[in-house]
Amino acid sequence: MTSDTFTFHILTLFPEIFDSVFSQSIIKRAIGKKIVKINLINPREYATDKHKSVDDKPYGGGMGMVMRPDIVIKALESISTNSYKLLLCASGQKYTQKTAQKLKSKREIVLICGHYEGVDARVEKYVDEVISVGDFVMTGGEIPAMAIVDSITRLLPGVITEGSTKSESFSPVSSLQFPVSSLLEYPQYTRPESFRGQKVPKVLLSGDHKKIEQWRKKESLKRTKKFRPDLLR
């Protein structure tokens, strides 16, 4: 590990889930180059009873089991206090590209993955942010944690080709006459030039970089209007 290594500490009852995702492609290379480090911590190791239980029934009644705060916090306190702490929760604040941009400047992040009916609400006092990856409910915080690790890792220097994240979807936009938080990326094409009757737009074959840039801006706007008009408001 170098002093610049970005560390993700992941608190999870299912550490094996991460093996395949983090041992492939760009994340694997980033780990190999010591740009990122993944530290998996299983809260079950901090359980004290003979069954190693980590959850219990909800007070007030209701379905399912809730992860106990004493166990989760013991696991959290086993990690360096300098870390920026995130609790993954369907009812948290929505994670966006802007959040990823902000978090890439932290050097150490903790991601707490809930499971079952979630985590006891008192854990929120011990974290910096409560984060949701979207308006849907998953069975656990493991896949949301992978999404966050992936989206931050690709923004770190040396992970993917410099400049290639600049004009992507959700990047900030400054060159339009009206205020827009961000746009979706323009459509991309590769070979073959003609596929089942669909041709690559002529301008992309013209070699005229100014015209290509103008076309891409227009298409970006068109796509945003079609799929994400909320970004234009």
Ligand SMILES: C[S@@+](CC[C@H](N)C(=O)[O-])C[C@H]1O[C@@H](n2cnc3c(N)ncnc32)[C@H](O)[C@@H]1O
């Ligand atoms: C089944 S969910 C609990 C859902 C909770 N009862 C609710 O209605 O909001 C179990 C765990 O999955 C994770 N999770 C589910 N959906 C998520 C989302 N959209 N974003 C982040 N984490 C999520 C959280 O860690 C949560 O504690």
